[in-house]
Amino acid sequence: MERERTTLALAGVVLLSVFLTVPRSAAQDTSAVDRGVRIGIIYRPGVRPGLVVLPGVAAALDSVRAIIARDLDLSDRFELITLPGGDSIRVSAAPPSVAGRAPAGGRGGAAAGLNYQLYQALGADFAVGLGDTTVLAVHDVAAGGLRREFRSRLPPPKDPEFRMAVHRLADHILEATLGVGGIAATRILFVLDGKVYAIDQDGADKRLVSSSDHQAMSPAWAPDGRRFSYMEFWAGHGQLFVQPVGPGKRQPVATTGQALDFTPAFSPDGKTLAFSRATEEGTDIYTVNIKDNCCLQRLTVGRFSDNLSPTYSPDGQRIAFVSTRPGLPQVYVMAADGTDPQLFAPFDYGVTGSSNAPDWSPDGQSVAFHRDVGGTLQVFVLDVRTRAVRQLTSLGRNEDPTWAPDSRHLAFVSDRSGYRQLWIIDLETGRIRPLLQQSGARLPAWSPRLPETASSTP
Amino acid sequence: MKRLSLIVLSGIAAAALAACSHNPPPVTTPQQPNADSVAAAERARQDSIDRAAAEARAREEAERQRQQRIADSLAGLGKTTEAVRTMLATLVHFDYDKANIRSEDASVLDQKAAILQANPNLRIRISGHCDERGSDEYNLALGNRRATAAKQYLVSHGIEAARIETVSYGEERPIAQGHDEAAWAQNRRDEFEIIGGGDALKQP
Numbered sequence: 001m002e003r004e005r006t007t008l009a010l011a012g013v014v015l016l017s018v019f020l021t022v023p024r025s026a027a028q029d030t031s032a033v034d035r036g037v038r039i040g041i042i043y044r045p046g047v048r049p050g051l052v053v054l055p056g057v058a059a060a061l062d063s064v065r066a067i068i069a070r071d072l073d074l075s076d077r078f079e080l081i082t083l084p085g086g087d088s089i090r091v092s093a094a095p096p097s098v099a100g101r102a103p104a105g106g107r108g109g110a111a112a113g114l115n116y117q118l119y120q121a122l123g124a125d126f127a128v129g130l131g132d133t134t135v136l137a138v139h140d141v142a143a144g145g146l147r148r149e150f151r152s153r154l155p156p157p158k159d160p161e162f163r164m165a166v167h168r169l170a171d172h173i174l175e176a177t178l179g180v181g182g183i184a185a186t187r188i189l190f191v192l193d194g195k196v197y198a199i200d201q202d203g204a205d206k207r208l209v210s211s212s213d214h215q216a217m218s219p220a221w222a223p224d225g226r227r228f229s230y231m232e233f234w235a236g237h238g239q240l241f242v243q244p245v246g247p248g249k250r251q252p253v254a255t256t257g258q259a260l261d262f263t264p265a266f267s268p269d270g271k272t273l274a275f276s277r278a279t280e281e282g283t284d285i286y287t288v289n290i291k292d293n294c295c296l297q298r299l300t301v302g303r304f305s306d307n308l309s310p311t312y313s314p315d316g317q318r319i320a321f322v323s324t325r326p327g328l329p330q331v332y333v334m335a336a337d338g339t340d341p342q343l344f345a346p347f348d349y350g351v352t353g354s355s356n357a358p359d360w361s362p363d364g365q366s367v368a369f370h371r372d373v374g375g376t377l378q379v380f381v382l383d384v385r386t387r388a389v390r391q392l393t394s395l396g397r398n399e400d401p402t403w404a405p406d407s408r409h410l411a412f413v414s415d416r417s418g419y420r421q422l423w424i425i426d427l428e429t430g431r432i433r434p435l436l437q438q439s440g441a442r443l444p445a446w447s448p449r450l451p452e453t454a455s456s457t458p
Numbered sequence: 459m460k461r462l463s464l465i466v467l468s469g470i471a472a473a474a475l476a477a478c479s480h481n482p483p484p485v486t487t488p489q490q491p492n493a494d495s496v497a498a499a500e501r502a503r504q505d506s507i508d509r510a511a512a513e514a515r516a517r518e519e520a521e522r523q524r525q526q527r528i529a530d531s532l533a534g535l536g537k538t539t540e541a542v543r544t545m546l547a548t549l550v551h552f553d554y555d556k557a558n559i560r561s562e563d564a565s566v567l568d569q570k571a572a573i574l575q576a577n578p579n580l581r582i583r584i585s586g587h588c589d590e591r592g593s594d595e596y597n598l599a600l601g602n603r604r605a606t607a608a609k610q611y612l613v614s615h616g617i618e619a620a621r622i623e624t625v626s627y628g629e630e631r632p633i634a635q636g637h638d639e640a641a642w643a644q645n646r647r648d649e650f651e652i653i654g655g656g657d658a659l660k661q662p
Contacts, residue, residue: 194630215630218595236583236625236653238598260602260626263595276595278602278626280609306599322596328555329596354555356593370593377593399593443594 049125049177051078052141056130063157064166065130070202071170071184072128074433076409076426078177081124116144126177136169138176148176163205164450171449181449183404188411188435189219189228189445190422196230201404201424201446203435210243210250218443222266225450229253229264229273238262240275242290245450254293261286263309267336268316274299276308283308285321285338299338311360311367312336313384320344320358320367328354331369331382345369345382345389355380357400361407362448368392368401368410379412381427392425402446411435411444542659543652546573546582550608550648555592557603559611567608570650571615572662579655583623584608587649589642590629601626608648623653 053069056062073080119127119141126147127139140147150172155161164185171182187198194215199206210216214232221228222242229242238260243250253261253273260278267274271291276283283306289295300307305325312319316336323332323341330352331345344367345355353372360367367382371391377399379392392398396416403410404424414423422435422444435444548570550563559567574580586604588597605624613619634641 217598217628217630233627233630236623238625260598262598276599278599280606280624282606283599283602306596306603308599309595324599329593354593354596356596375591 048077048079050081050123051126051128051177052081052083052119052122052124054127054129055083061130064154064169067163067166067202068128068130068170068173071167071182072173074202074424075170075174075182075184075406076429076431077174077180078126079123081119081122083122114139116141126173128173136172138173148172150176163200167200167202168452181406183406183409183449185450186405186447187450188402188422188447189221189230190441191217191219191443192438192441196228197441199422199436201435206436210241214239218263219445220264220266221445221447222270223268223448224270225448227266227270228445229266231262231264231275238278240264240273242273253288253290265310265312265319267312268314274310274312274319276310278306282306285310285319297338299334300341307332309357311358313360314362314364320360322356322358328352330355331358331367344387345380346387358382359402361403362405363407365407366403368403370399370401370412379410379425392427398423400443402444404446405448409446411446413442413444538661539657539659542573542577542661543656545569546650546652546659548650551643552604552646552648554589554642554646555600557586557600557607559607564611567611568615569662571612571617573659574612574617574621576660576662577655580652580659581621581623581654583625583651583653585649585651586624586626587631587633587645587647588629589645590632590637591642592629594629597628598626601628604646604648608650 051072053065053072056065069080072078114127114129116127116139119139124141127141129137129139131137136150136152137146138148138150139145150169152165152169154165154169167184167186170184174180174182174184183201186201188201189196189198189209191197194217195208195212196210196216196219197206198209209228210230210232212232214234217231217233217238219228219230226245227242228245229240231238231240233239237258240253240261241250242253253264253275262276262278264273264275266272267287271289272287273290274285274287277286282302282304284302285299285307287297287299299310299319300321300323302323302325305323306329307321307323307325309322310319311321318333319336320331320333322329324330325332326343326347326349330343330347332341333344334341344358347355353374355369355371356377358367358369365384367384369380369382370377371380373391376397378394379398379401380389381392382389392401392410393412393414396414397420398412398414398416401410401412408427409424410427411422411424413420415421416423417434419439420442421438422441423432424435425432435441548566550559550566552558553560570582574582584605586601586606586608588601588604592600602624605626609619609622609624612622629645632641632645633647634644
C-alpha cells in the first residue's frame with residue numbers, strides 16, 4: 001500500500017507512519033463526537049483501536065470472515081490484528097481455568113470462554129466472532145465482555161445479495177464498536193468505455209448498469225441510494241436519465257430534449273436534479289423537478305462565462321459549482337436558488353490553474369475538487385468553514401474525487417500506476433489503494449450507504 | 459423506357475400508315491397497266507418504308523443520346539457533391555483551452571460559408587472536440603464554445619442561424635489516439651456534418 005504525505009488542516013504537516021499505528025490529532029476524530037455518541041473505549045490519540053476477527057467455527061464462514069476483515073481494514077479505523085499461528089487458535093479454545101476474568105458482560109453464547117486476556121495482550125480492543133451462520137458477536141476485549149450480538153440470515157454465497165449482506169454486517173460492527181457509520185455497504189459508479197458500471201467499495205462485484213449503445217458520462221447517485229442519474233450522447237444533444245438501482249426502466253429527464261445536458265446532481269431531498277446545459281449562449285446550471293417532471297429553472301446566467309458541475313451541500317441550501325467567470329474555471333458557491341454566487345475555493349489570479357469537478361462531502365464540511373498544478377491535475381480539499389484549501393495528491397495525474405458517506409474517504413482517478421484507473425484515499429491516514437485494476441475507468445460516484453432493498457441489482 | 463417504346467411503336471404505326479397511304483389506288487377502270495408507274499409506285503412504297511424505319515432509328519438514337527446526357531450530367535453533379543462535401547468536412551483546429559477561431563482557419567470557414575450560401579437547403583451540425591488534458595466534464599463546456607465559435611463566424615458571414623446546429627463531445631471522441639501534442643492538436647477541433655439538404659450540392 002502506498003503512503004502519501006498528507007497536509008492536515010489543523011495539525012499542519014503530519015508524516016504518515018508506515019507502522020501499524022498512525023499518528024493523528026485527537027481533534028480530527030470528530031465524526032463520533034459530532035453525533036454525540038460515546039465511543040466507549042479509552043481513546044489513545046494517534047493509535048487506532050485494535051480489532052481481531054476470529055476464525056469462524058465452520059469452514060463455510062471463511063469467505064464471510066475474509067470479506068468482513070477486509071471491510072474493517074478498508075474502513076481505516078482499526079488496527080487489524082493477525083493471530084499468531086494463523087487461524088489455528090480457535091475462538092473458544094482457551095481453557096476456562098486460564099481465563100483470568102470471567103466473561104462479565106457475556107450473556108453466554110459466543111462470548112463464553114473467550115480468552116480476553118490473550119486478545120488484549122495481542123493489542124485487540126475488540127474481537128469479532130462468527131458464531132454460526134446467523135450470529136455475529138462483537139466483544140469488548142478491554143471490558144472483557146460481549147458488546148453486541150447480531151442475528152442475521154445471510155443469503156447463500158452464490159446469491160447476488162450475498163456480498164452486500166456481508167458488507168452490511170461489517171458496517172454493523174463499526175457502529176457497535178466506534179458508534180460511526182461505515183462504508184462497507186456502498187458501491188461506486190464509474191464510466192468505462194462509454195458505459196456505466198458499479199463496483200463494491202472493496203473492488204469486487206463489478207457490474208454493467210447501463211447497456212445502451214450511446215456513450216455515457218457523469219453518473220450520480222440519488223441520496224436514497226435507490227436511483228442514479230447519468231448523461232448519454234444522443235444525435236446532437238446530451239440526454240439525462242434517471243435509472244432505478246433495482247428492477248425497472250430508466251426514465252429520460254423530461255424537460256430536456258435538444259440541448260446538451262450533463263453533470264446531473266441530485267438535491268439531498270431527491271426531488272430536484274441540478275445539471276449543466278450547454279447552448280450557444282454558453283453553459284449554465286439549471287434545475288428540474290424530477291418528482292413531477294416539471295419546472296425547469298435556470299440558476300446561472302453567464303453570457304461570457306460557463307457555469308457547470310453543480311454539487312449540493314448536504315442541507316440542500318447551497319450549490320458549489322465551477323465557473324469560468326475569472327477566466328480559468330474555478331470553484332464557486334451560490335444559494336440553491338441561484339442567488340448570491342461567490343468564490344468558494346480561493347486562488348491566486350494568474351498563478352493557480354483551472355479547478356474543476358467539485359464534490360461536497362456528506363458531512364458538509366469539505367468540498368473536494370481537482371486543480372491543474374503545473375500542467376497536471378491534483379486532488380484538493382476545501383474546508384468549507386475556513387475556506388482553506390489543501391492539496392491531497394502529488395503523484396501522477398489525479399482527478400474527479402468523490403466522497404464516501406463517511407466523509408473521510410475519497411475515490412478518484414489516477415494514472416500513478418501508469419494508466420488511468422480508480423483509487424481510494426483515506427484522508428486521515430493517507431492510505432491509498434487501487435479500487436480496480438482496469439485501465440480507462442473514470443468519473444467515479446460513491447454511493448450513500450445503500451438501503452437493504454437496493455442491494456440486489458446492480 | 460415506357461415512353462421510348464411508345465415512340466418506337468408510334469413510329470412503326472406511322473410507317474405502316476405511310477405504307478398504306480402510298481399503296482397504289484385500286485384499279486377501278488380497266489386500263490392498260492403501266493409497268494413504269496407500277497415500278498415507281500413500288501419504289502415509292504419501298505422508300506417510304508425505308509424512310510420510316512430510318513426515322514424510327516434516328517428517334518431511337520436521339521433518345522439514347524438524351525438518356526446518356528442525363529446520366530452524364532448526374533455523374534457530373536455527383537462529382538460536384540462529393541467535392542463540396544469534402545470541402546465542408548474540413549476540420550477547424552484550436553489552441554489549448556481556447557475556443558477562438560485562429561486566423562489560418564478563417565479561410566476554411568469562409569469556404570463553408572460560401573458552400574452554405576450556394577446551397578440554401580443545406581443544414582449542418584458543428585461538433586466541438588477537445589484534447590484529453592483538461593477535465594472531462596469541463597471539456598464538454600469548452601467543446602460547446604468551440605462549436606459555437608464556428609457557428610457564430612458562419613452566421614456573421616450571412617448564414618441563417620437556424621441552418622446550423624451545435625453540439626459538444628468534449629474529449630469523448632478523439633481522432634488521434636496518442637498522448638502527445640501532435641495528437642492533442644488534432645483532437646482540438648470542430649467537425650462539420652451534413653444533417654439535411656446535402657443530396658446534390660453546388661460548387662460555390
